[in-house]
Structure formats: structure tokens, C-alpha cells
Amino acid sequence: MSPRAARWILWISFVLMLPVPILLFGPGLVPAARLIMLGGIALAVALFESSRGAVVMLAGILLAEGLLYAGLLWFAAYVASRGLGRLSAKNVARITLAVVAASLLVTLVFEVYRGPFRAQSYHANLLQIYE
Amino acid sequence: MRRTALFLVALMPGLAATAPFERTEEREPCAGYAPLRRPFFGDTHVHTVLSFDAWGQGTRNTPRDAYRFARGEPVGIQPYDKSGQPLRHVQLRRPLDFAVVTDHAELLGETHICQTPGVPGHDSFICVLARRWPKLGYMIVNSQMLDVADPIRYGFCGPQGRDCIEAAAGPWQEIQQAAEEAYDRSASCRFTSFVGYEWTGNPDSSMIHRNVIFRNAIVPERPSTYIEDKTAEGLWRKLRSDCLDRENGCDVLAIPHNSNLSAGLLFRTETERGTPLTREDAQTRAQLEVLVEVTQHKGDSECRAGGPTADELCGFETLPYARMSESVITWMHTTPPPLSYVREVLAEGLLQQRKLGVNPFKLGLIGSTDSHLGTPGLVSEDQFVGHAAGTATSRLEIPILPDRIEYNPGGLAVVWAEENSRDALFAAMRRRETYGTSGPRMIVRFFGGWDYPENLCRSHAFVEQGYALGVPMGGDLPPLSPKEHGSGPVFAVYATRDPGTRGHRGTPLQRIQIIKLWEEDGAAHERIYEVAGDPENGARVDLATCQTQGAEFNSLCAVWRDPDFDPRQYAAYYARVIENPSCRWNTFVCLREEVSCTDPGQLASELEFCCDPALPKTLQERSWTSPIWYSPGHR
Numbered sequence: 001m002s003p004r005a006a007r008w009i010l011w012i013s014f015v016l017m018l019p020v021p022i023l024l025f026g027p028g029l030v031p032a033a034r035l036i037m038l039g040g041i042a043l044a045v046a047l048f049e050s051s052r053g054a055v056v057m058l059a060g061i062l063l064a065e066g067l068l069y070a071g072l073l074w075f076a077a078y079v080a081s082r083g084l085g086r087l088s089a090k091n092v093a094r095i096t097l098a099v100v101a102a103s104l105l106v107t108l109v110f111e112v113y114r115g116p117f118r119a120q121s122y123h124a125n126l127l128q129i130y131e
Numbered sequence: 132m133r134r135t136a137l138f139l140v141a142l143m144p145g146l147a148a149t150a151p152f153e154r155t156e157e158r159e160p161c162a163g164y165a166p167l168r169r170p171f172f173g174d175t176h177v178h179t180v181l182s183f184d185a186w187g188q189g190t191r192n193t194p195r196d197a198y199r200f201a202r203g204e205p206v207g208i209q210p211y212d213k214s215g216q217p218l219r220h221v222q223l224r225r226p227l228d229f230a231v232v233t234d235h236a237e238l239l240g241e242t243h244i245c246q247t248p249g250v251p252g253h254d255s256f257i258c259v260l261a262r263r264w265p266k267l268g269y270m271i272v273n274s275q276m277l278d279v280a281d282p283i284r285y286g287f288c289g290p291q292g293r294d295c296i297e298a299a300a301g302p303w304q305e306i307q308q309a310a311e312e313a314y315d316r317s318a319s320c321r322f323t324s325f326v327g328y329e330w331t332g333n334p335d336s337s338m339i340h341r342n343v344i345f346r347n348a349i350v351p352e353r354p355s356t357y358i359e360d361k362t363a364e365g366l367w368r369k370l371r372s373d374c375l376d377r378e379n380g381c382d383v384l385a386i387p388h389n390s391n392l393s394a395g396l397l398f399r400t401e402t403e404r405g406t407p408l409t410r411e412d413a414q415t416r417a418q419l420e421v422l423v424e425v426t427q428h429k430g431d432s433e434c435r436a437g438g439p440t441a442d443e444l445c446g447f448e449t450l451p452y453a454r455m456s457e458s459v460i461t462w463m464h465t466t467p468p469p470l471s472y473v474r475e476v477l478a479e480g481l482l483q484q485r486k487l488g489v490n491p492f493k494l495g496l497i498g499s500t501d502s503h504l505g506t507p508g509l510v511s512e513d514q515f516v517g518h519a520a521g522t523a524t525s526r527l528e529i530p531i532l533p534d535r536i537e538y539n540p541g542g543l544a545v546v547w548a549e550e551n552s553r554d555a556l557f558a559a560m561r562r563r564e565t566y567g568t569s570g571p572r573m574i575v576r577f578f579g580g581w582d583y584p585e586n587l588c589r590s591h592a593f594v595e596q597g598y599a600l601g602v603p604m605g606g607d608l609p610p611l612s613p614k615e616h617g618s619g620p621v622f623a624v625y626a627t628r629d630p631g632t633r634g635h636r637g638t639p640l641q642r643i644q645i646i647k648l649w650e651e652d653g654a655a656h657e658r659i660y661e662v663a664g665d666p667e668n669g670a671r672v673d674l675a676t677c678q679t680q681g682a683e684f685n686s687l688c689a690v691w692r693d694p695d696f697d698p699r700q701y702a703a704y705y706a707r708v709i710e711n712p713s714c715r716w717n718t719f720v721c722l723r724e725e726v727s728c729t730d731p732g733q734l735a736s737e738l739e740f741c742c743d744p745a746l747p748k749t750l751q752e753r754s755w756t757s758p759i760w761y762s763p764g765h766r
Contacts, residue, residue, distance in 0.1 A: 025270070045271055049256065050285070053271070054456070058270060058274070116527070117267050119262060119263055120213070
């Protein structure tokens with residue numbers, strides 16, 4: 001696996017799984033993708049129902065927060081892939097997939113997220129946080 | 132003595148002449164009829180699961196549950212476990228005498244549709260959003276439907292919003308039925324409920340809300356909403372056309388609240404057309420709005436901290452922002468503009484009366500909670516569970532901090548009436564014989580006249596003479612006779628402490644003040660007079676136990692004559708009764724959590740507020756009577 005591919009895989013898994021604090025409308029710990037998803041929902045309301053009130057601002061804040069984290073996580077993935085670049089392609093693949101698998105395992109088994117926007121239970125695992 | 136009292140009762144102009152209230156409904160007469168009136172404690176501002184915002188914050192209590200709670204039964208509140216069992220239970224230490232469920236009229240239909248499977252619109256995008264992501268749904272829908280100047284209904288409500296307007300009939304019926312079931316029509320008169328709702332105008336996030344309360348079971352087919360009737364004048368027109376003008380026995384009052392968050396728009400001196408108020412406008416307003424809610428969860432609205440008299444008691448439970456939208460970020464906070472506080476509004480009323488001949492802001496005072504948990508009257512500092520699911524997570528898990536630190540447990544409405552029935556209470560509200568408290572059940576009498584003897588406080592006939600020789604709180608001073616022209620009006624005020632309950636003793640009193648407002652040369656003025664008790668009584672609180680210490684008064688009484696009276700000036704006088712200091716709710720939280728501030732660095736982030744020196748640890752609970760007005764023309 002090339003470092004470039006490792007970077008993309010790590011970045012996607014970070015964005016989908018790494019819990020990040022909600023800066024506004026928190027407290028909470030959710031994946032950046034969740035913030036982007038909620039921002040997208042708010043934007044959809046503005047587009048298809050009504051743009052009155054603070055819905056556009058709300059969508060903007062959630063999307064901005066999510067995209068800001070996505071950018072920071074891209075940088076983190078970039079640094080990690082640079083570190084992996086010294087290794088052989090096979091080892092890069094092994095380590096990358098191990099990181100992804102371990103993250104999946106931990107986030108699926110444990111309730112590592114805190115989701116204030118959820119209908120049920122503040123604590124959630126990976127599947128629950130995307131409900 | 133008893134004979135003298137009966138004789139005085141017969142002479143009382145205020146009681147005998149009003150005779151004393153009209154009965155508009157069928158019910159048994161109350162066994163506990165008191166011609167000299169009793170104080171009834173209640174809450175006129177309560178939300179349940181029928182309010183969209185309460186539902187979005189996880190509230191499941193219905194209007195029936197709210198009335199059960201008001202009558203003293205325990206209820207569960209959020210969060211709920213997976214089997215639907217509440218994880219918290221609350222119960223009043225003393226039941227209320229009356230309550231009004233005032234769910235938001237706006238979105239009653241939308242909420243019903245979104246909550247009820249199989250109903251057209253239930254699977255609409257907005258309803259799915261509200262069910263799956265309640266907090267996001269609440270934030271979006273509230274901002275789109277209430278926080279704008281010109282709201283329109285969502286697409287799933289059909290043409291002209293007809294489906295949602297029709298769907299509101301169900302919850303409106305439920306509100307009426309719950310009120311009817313809770314109302315004690317027997318001779319024991321234990322509890323009174325009123326049918327009501329909240330009209331929730333919030334243009335640009337400025338609260339111009341009103342609680343609408345009906346006298347009896349005769350009510351309009353559906354409530355007026357901000358979506359259809361977008362101004363206060365629109366609401367009043369609707370209340371006239373759908374209720375007062377029907378001449379079918381329907382009677383109604385509107386009670387404005389949260390002037391502190393209205394950005395000065397709740398009590399405007401302009402009409403909806405932007406023109407100055409006319410005499411007719413002022414009369415309409417004065418007819419429908421005779422009370423104002425001076426305190427509730429979202430802050431106290433009595434007076435401005437740092438106002439013209441530097442009244443040090445005006446910082447009480449004051450919110451640091453002028454409208455709710457500013458609450459999110461500190462740098463957005465602005466100073467509330469003029470007419471954001473009740474004292475300013477009462478003074479403006481005197482100026483308007485000089486100009487128009489009618490006082491549009493002749494407002495009696497009450498307190499209430501604005502509970503969004505369906506828990507009326509839950510006002511004890513040590514029992515505060517929040518305004519709703521106030522913190523971000525309390526809908527989902529038991530919070531340490533029950534709500535925003537600047538909120539408070541709210542207050543109570545106290546009504547002096549002959550009996551606990553709808554007609555008696557409503558008549559008392561209409562004549563403004565009411566007062567508000569910040570929670571404690573202190574008892575306050577306040578009379579104004581010209582001839583009260585100086586030794587009235589020592590008389591067993593204080594109340595009889597209070598009525599016989601003058602007027603109670605909410606009234607107009609009797610005409611001034613030539614003999615009295617050189618001396619000011621006399622006010623008799625008497626207060627007793629809240630006795631509390633077993634294990635929860637009430638806090639003693641510290642002092643009574645009379646606040647005088649008057650107009651002079653086209654400007655409003657105010658002055659505060661200490662009339663009883665001792666502001667320097669050395670009372671304090673042991674913060675380690677919340678026990679109060681120091682000098683205390685179980686009751687206070689004063690007969691006070693205005694030394695600065697000018698018969699040419701319009702004036703209003705109200706009494707403020709202050710308790711000794713006691714613990715604020717946040718201090719009880721910190722004690723429960725056994726927080727030590729010796730090493731603040733070790734504290735969990737949710738408990739950092741416990742060691743914040745800027746945060747008040749104590750407060751002085753209080754009550755505010757309705758004013759007594761003086762008019763130069765009133766001879």
C-alpha cells in the first residue's frame with residue numbers, strides 16, 4: 001500500500017470514527033462526519049422546506065465545525081502517512097489496516113461517543129451514533 | 132372584636148361594592164369561603180409534552196400529569212430508560228392551590244402530527260427530523276416558526292396550514308379535558324385549574340409572549356397563534372372576536388412575561404402600525420392585560436441592575452442578555468433597552484396616563500415558573516431540576532447541573548380571593564389583588580388609603596380596616612378629600628415568613644420596602660423607602676450547610692405615609708418583601724456533590740462553577756405586590 005493510499009484510508013476512518021468535541025451546541029463527542037451529516041440535514045431543511053430563522057446559520061456552524069475537524073484530521077493522516085512512508089508497502093498496509101480494524105473494534109464495542117443530538121441515550125457506539 | 136370585624140366588613144367599599152364576584156359556572160359553593168380573602172398559591176405558566184419545544188427536550192408529562200403534580204402527586208421526568216421509565220422523580224412539598232397549563236399555541240397541531248403515527252404528515256421530513264434528532268429539530272423548528280417576524284407553516288401542514296390548524300383541535304381538547312378533570316368543583320375547593328395557552332411571538336428572538344387564561348370552560352374553538360395573529364394587537368383582536376364579544380360567558384386575560392428578554396418590545400408605546408398609542412389602544416390593552424409575570428425560570432424582570440436609584444436589590448436573578456439568541460455566546464450579549472423591566476413599564480404607564488388619560492400598563496404582579504417539564508410550582512432552590520432539559524444532555528442522562536447557571540427555579544403567583552374557585556380567582560386577577568414571589572410562600576397584605584391609623588399594625592382588625600379605609604394591592608387610591616390634600620397617602624403593609632414544611636423550614640424575613648414611581652415634568656422617577664425590618668440585620672448563610680443565621684423576623688408590619696407626596700403627580704406604589712439570605716440552587720448542587728474548592732484543579736469540568744467566585748452562592752428571595760395607583764384626576 002502506498003503512503004498516499006494509507007493517508008486516504010486513515011483520513012476517512014478518522015473522519016468517520018474519531019470522536020471530536022462539539023464546539024457549539026455541545027457538550028458532546030462525535031465523529032466529524034456526524035457533524036457534517038447534521039449540518040447537511042439542517043441545510044436540507046433550508047433548501048427544501050424553509051430558509052427562515054437561524055437554520056442556515058445552524059447548518060453553517062455544524063458544517064464549518066465538521067469541515068474544520070475534517071481538515072485537521074487530514075493533517076493528522078498526512079503526518080501519520082509520512083511516518084509510515086519509511087516502511088515497506090506491505091507493512092504500511094498491515095499497520096493501516098490494523099489501525100482501522102482496532103478503531104472499528106473499539107468504537108463498535110464501547111460507547112465512546114457522546115451524542116447530544118440523539119433521540120436515545122447520550123452514550124453511543126459507532127452504529128448508534130449514526131442512527 | 133368579632134362583631135367589630137363583621138361591622139367593618141359590611142362597611143368595606145372594596146368588598147361590599149364588588150359583591151364580591153360574579154359566578155359564571157355551575158359548581159358547589161366553597162365551604163371555606165373567606166370574605167376577607169385568603170392567599171392562594173399557584174402557577175400560571177406550565178408546559179407539557181404538547182409544546183413542541185418541551186417534547187423536543189424529552190418531556191413526556193401531559194397536561195393531566197402536570198395537574199396531578201400541582202395537586203401534590205409525584206411525577207417522573209426525563210431522562211427515561213429504554214423501557215420508558217423515568218430516571219428522576221419530583222414532588223411538591225406542598226400542593227398548589229391552582230395552576231394553568233399554558234402549552235404553546237403555535238405548533239400544537241404540528242406536534243400532534245409528529246407524535247401520532249398514521250396521521251398524514253407524520254412521515255414528513257420535519258417530523259422525522261424532530262423524532263430522530265430531537266435537539267436539532269427543536270433548534271430548527273423553533274427558530275423557523277417562532278423566532279421570525281413573519282412565520283409560515285411547513286409544507287406538510289397543507290394549503291394555508293389547514294392540516295396543522297385542524298390537528299391542533301385534538302391537543303386543545305386534551306388541555307380542556309385535563310383542566311376540567313383537575314378542577315375541584317366540590318365544596319372542598321381543593322384545587323382550581325384554568326384552561327389556557329401561551330401565544331408565543333418571538334420576532335427576531337425578542338419575547339413578546341403572553342399566557343392566555345380563560346375564566347371558565349367556555350373557550351374559543353382553537354387558540355390564537357403567532358403564526359396567524361402576528362402581533363399583540365392581533366392576539367387581542369382574536370381574543371375579543373372569539374371570546375369577549377361572543378357574549379356567551381367567555382372571559383379571558385392575557386399575561387405578558389419575560390419583558391427582560393423582549394428587547395423592549397413587550398410593552399411598546401407604539402401600535403403595530405408604528406403610530407403612537409391612542410386612548411382606545413390603551414384601553415384595549417388595559418382591559419386584556421392586567422397582570423405581568425415578573426419572575427420565572429428565565430430571569431427576573433422587576434428592575435434594571437444599576438438603574439436610576441442604584442437599587443442594589445435589582446441584580447436579583449438578572450439575565451446578562453437582552454434576548455435569547457444572545458445567550459449562546461458571551462460576546463453577543465447586549466444591554467436590554469428601555470421598557471425591558473416591569474418597573475420601567477409601570478413608570479411609563481404613568482407618563483402615558485398623563486398623555487392619554489388611560490394607563491395602558493396598569494399591571495398587577497405575579498410570578499410563575501414556565502416549567503417545560505410539566506412540573507408547576509417546583510420552585511424550591513434545593514429541588515431545581517431545570518427549566519426543561521436545559522443542559523445539552525439532560526434529555527438523555529441525569530445532569531449534575533440541571534440547567535443554565537443564570538436560570539432559576541421560578542416563582543409563584545399569589546391571588547387574594549374569597550375562595551378557591553375559577554370565578555373567585557379570576558375576579559381577583561382582574562382586580563390585580565395579586566402578588567408574585569420568587570418561590571417562598573410568604574404572605575403579604577398591602578393596603579393604601581388616606582386614613583389608616585399609625586397603630587394599625589397592633590390592631591387585630593388590620594385586614595378589616597385595610598379594606599374599610601382604603602384599597603388592597605392592585606387598586607386605585609380612593610378620591611382625595613380636601614382635608615387630606617396636605618398629607619400623603621398612607622400604606623399599610625404586613626408580611627409573614629414562609630413557614631416552610633417539615634424538615635424544610637422557611638427563611639425568615641429581613642425587611643419590607645415600598646417602591647414609589649411617579650411622573651413629574653414629563654419624566655418618570657422612582658424612590659425606594661425602607662419601611663420595616665432591618666437591611667443591616669447581620670443575617671447570613673453558612674455555605675457549608677445552607678443554614679441561615681442571625682437576626683430574623685417572623686413577621687413585619689408597617690404603616691407608612693408618603694413624605695414626598697405631590698397631589699398633582701400620577702404615582703404608583705408597590706411593596707417588596709425581602710427574606711434573609713439563603714442558598715441559591717447552585718450551592719445546593721455543590722453541597723450534594725460534596726465539592727471542595729481547596730483544589731479546584733481536581734474538579735470535574737461540570738462542577739467548576741462551584742468554585743467560580745463570580746457566581747452568586749446565595750440570594751435573597753422576595754415577593755412583589757401589585758401596585759396601588761394614585762391619579763390626580765381621581766377625586
